[in-house]
Amino acid sequence: MASSLARRLGAPVTAVGSAHVSAAQPSKTPLVPPDDAVAPVRHPEAPAPGELLGSHYAQCFGCGGEQPHGLHLEARAGEGVNVTAEFTVRTAHQGAPGLAHGGVLATALDETLGSLGWLMHVIAVTGRLETEFVAPVPVDTVLHLDARVTGVHGRKIYCSATGRIGGPEGPVAVRADAVFxxxxxxxxxxxxxxxxxxxxxxxxxxxxxxxxFEVNP
Ligand SMILES: CCCCCCCCCCCCCC(=O)SCCNC(=O)CCNC(=O)[C@H](O)C(C)(C)COP(=O)(O)OP(=O)(O)OC[C@H]1O[C@@H](n2cnc3c(N)ncnc32)[C@H](O)[C@@H]1OP(=O)(O)O
Incomplete structure (x- = not known):
């Protein structure tokens, strides 16, 4: 069997039982804006800095108020094309005993990044999301999230987020880079x-x- 290094380098691998499997991966959109990306533009009717954005859908797992199992994340508009949000880790969000599940933390980052669309009046969905888990996040922790758009290229919106513990200036526990x-x-x-x-x-x-979102339903 090929080594994991060979697999990462894209060499063909032969699976057990001699079936030939190509390890070639589809090319991925990089997570950093290309050189000809443009700066994001805050929509003139975007919510004022500090204003709560509210939920985009009451049943949303990330922000919906009618979703009993959801994260109930509340985001506020920033002064630029950025948002802040708070998410309290509950017992229902555990992976290991007393600690937040990584997938739940990724959801909190994804939801915060997704809410950036409010500021540009566009609807956007996650294309790529790369997360880094820097420190464990215990139950009852308030995660202070901060997300911003770093560039726009056609329909692609490049953005990054951090989640800090102990306060908005506390140490980073999780971070993400994404393309919406x-x-x-x-x-x-x-x-x-x-x-x-x-x-x-x-x-x-x-x-x-x-x-x-300037959408005519
Ligand atoms: C009723 C409404 C109420 C409001 C709702 C608010 C909802 C907010 C929800 C927020 C909830 C929280 C957030 C959530 O959880 S959102 C839920 C999770 N995300 C999804 O379900 C998305 C699933 N994927 C798709 O539907 C399609 O693949 C999309 C629509 C993304 C693209 O398919 P489409 O056919 O349209 O695209 P295209 O082929 O013309 O390519 C266009 C450009 O994009 C580039 N590209 C394409 N794919 C990717 C990728 N994966 N990564 C990076 N880049 C990608 C591509 O290279 C090209 O670039 P260029 O060649 O131009 O340089």
Whole structure:
């Protein structure tokens, strides 16, 4: 069997049982903006600095108020194309005893990054998300999240986030770099389950939130 180094270098590997498996990976969009990326533009009607953004969807696992198992993350607009958010780690979020699950922390980072769309009035979904877990995060910790857009290239939105413990200036426990891809509302209408789409579109609050992204539902 090929070594893990050979696999990382993209050499062909032969699986047990002699079936030939190519290790070639599809090329990935880098996580840093290209040289010809442009600076993000804060929309003139973006929420004022310090304003709570609210949930984009009441059933969202990251920010939805009607999602009993969710993270209930609350993000606030920053002065630029950046947001801050707080997430309290609950017992339901454990991986190891007394410690937050890494996937939950990645979700908190993803949700915070996703909320940056409010400031540019675009809808965007996660294309790539790379996380780094710097320190364990105990239950009852308040994670202080900070996310910002670092560049825009076509539909690609490059962004980064950190999660600090002990306060907004505390040590970094988690961080992420990501590329979000701008989509139209059809992305959700075409791919979402009809039941939830219909319910969302018949909710005046949801329609109002969609309009905040300059989307005509
Ligand atoms: C009702 C609505 C209410 C409001 C809802 C708010 C929702 C907010 C939710 C927030 C919740 C929290 C957040 C969540 O959890 S969002 C949920 C998790 N994410 C997803 O489900 C996304 C799944 N993926 C897709 O749907 C498609 O692959 C997308 C739409 C992303 C692209 O497919 P599409 O066919 O459209 O793209 P294209 O081929 O024309 O490529 C266009 C450009 O993009 C580049 N590229 C493509 N893919 C990737 C990639 N994976 N990484 C990096 N780059 C990628 C590509 O190279 C090209 O670049 P260039 O060649 O131009 O340089």
């Amino acid at each position: 891809i701008e989509v139209k509302v059809e992305h959700f209408l075409d791919n979402g389950r009809n039941e939830e789409i219909q319910a969302a579109m018949s909710d005046p609050d949801q329609v109002r939130r969609a309009r905040a």
